[in-house]
Amino acid sequence: MKIDKNSISDYNSQYKDTFEQEFRFVSDSLEQKGLNVESVVKKISDFQVAIPSWALGAGGTRFGRFSYGGEPSSLEQKLNDIGVLNALTKSAGAVSLHIPWDIPDDTQAIKEIAESHGIAFDAMNSNTFQDQPGAEETYKFGSLNNTSKNVRDYAIQHNLDVIRIGEELGSKSLTVWLADGANFPGQLNFQNALKYTEDSLKSIYQYLPEDWRMFIEYKPYEPNFYSTTIQDWGTSFMLANACGEKAFTLVDLGHHLPNTNIEQIVATLLLKGKLGGFHFNDSKYGDDDVTVGSIKPYALFLIFNELVYGMENNPQNPSLAWMIDASHNIKDPLEDLLQSIEAILIAYAQALLIDQKDLREAQLQNDVVKCQEILQDAYRTDVRPLVKAARLKANAALNPLDAYRSFEVRKELIKERGNKTIATGL
Ligand code: LRH
Ligand code: MN
Secondary structure, eight states: OOOOHHHHHHHHHTTHHHHHHHHHHHHHHHHHTTOOHHHHHHHHHHOOOEEETTSSSOOEETTEEOOOSSOOOSHHHHHHHHHHHHHHHSOOOEEEOBTTTTOOSSHHHHHHHHHHTTOEEOOEEOOOSSOOTTOSSOOTTOSTTOSOHHHHHHHHHHHHHHHHHHHHHTOOEEEEEOOOEESSTTSOOHHHHHHHHHHHHHHHHHTSOTTOEEEEEOOSSSSOSSEETTOSHHHHHHHHHHHOTTEEEEEETTSSOTTOOHHHHHHHHHHTTOEEEEEEOBOSSSSOOBOTTSSOHHHHHHHHHHHHHHHHHOTTSOOOEEEEOOOOSSSOHHHHHHHHHHHHHHHHHHHHTSOHHHHHHHHHTTOHHHHHHHHHHHHTSOOHHHHHHHHHHTTOOSSHHHHHHHTTHHHHHHHHHOSOOOOSOO
16 A cells, blocks of 8 residues: 555645634744744654554554454565555654564565665664463563573574664664563572673673664563663663663653653663663553544643753753553554654654753743743643644645545555554564
8 A cells, every 4th residue: 555645735725724824823923022933844754753564454452352344464564554644644654673573584675665765764662571382492581681591692693683674775763672570579689680681781781883863761570570780771771871871761651650650761871871762652551652632732841841951951961762662452553653644743842842942041040830831831832833834844734543444554555454454572
């Protein structure tokens, strides 16, 4: 299933007039406030978020999985599905692969397919949280933190294999997330577990190509329910510093205990030049991995406020890796991803409307009320016409989700692939 430019412009033609009215209304009021609308629209259209290769099929939980029909059953088909997302949004110009779920059979062919859809290869993800058939070692009691040197070496070697595959594809970064931890008090010597993890990460870091980065992803719990060795941003930050200047902390929005102030963590990591990137999703309780902006859109906006500030004031922090990490238990995976992309672009656009100079002055005067008014004025602005303008500029669909439905993409995919295909991943 491929969506060509003409279908997109035909589709847009029916919405052009309404869009122009909406856009003129919001851009006039923003220009009156002295905002450069054109530069905001440019920043939105330049924003590319990587699609997780493990979230193109129906996700599931231990209580069940409801298949979705037309799911991609190969890496080629996954790239074609991301191609559909990118044709509709022109914001999904990258994929983040998970190994071994997505080992390319023919690297050259995979690169050509990706290129044909304008998709780059973002961070590679290693997997030392599952045993593969015929595996020489088991990760049941951990991987990089395991008391067995054989298991640690086995896990280190896997990460080196992932880097090698990534190099062939043109990726420039490795994400390491470890399920390592314990389910019961007394099960683990915390200090040894952390020392083994640090030494193992350093071993992987030594093999990191010169122009690569390593992202260390933290998580408080699951699948271990008493302790996780890399449980929070502080531990990841400490390990990234121990490894070196090419190692950074990766913030998965779902990996925080309830009511954690994530925007403050983001500000701290930016100041220290150690923020590598994001796994965007949303959650109400745990690592729910639901649609971005579906539960706490204001929290996402506050995070983007820190990111916009950081991108203007923290040259010490390199450019960030933007990735989605979600699981689709009941929604059409592609519709869910389109909603997540929309939520990310809206939060970014709202944050770009914040008058950072005004905010700084109000903060210096401790005018607490004015500080909140400045933030909420931006948050309460309907920026959707700006996001649409960015799409039109990139020949994408004005309303990607509506276009997806009017092109009957899922129906086409089921016709092509049938109802029984199952995508690798979560
Ligand atoms: C762990 C995680 C990690 C991935 C996995 C698919 O919860 O967020 O980023 O490896 O999900
Ligand atoms: Mn993640």
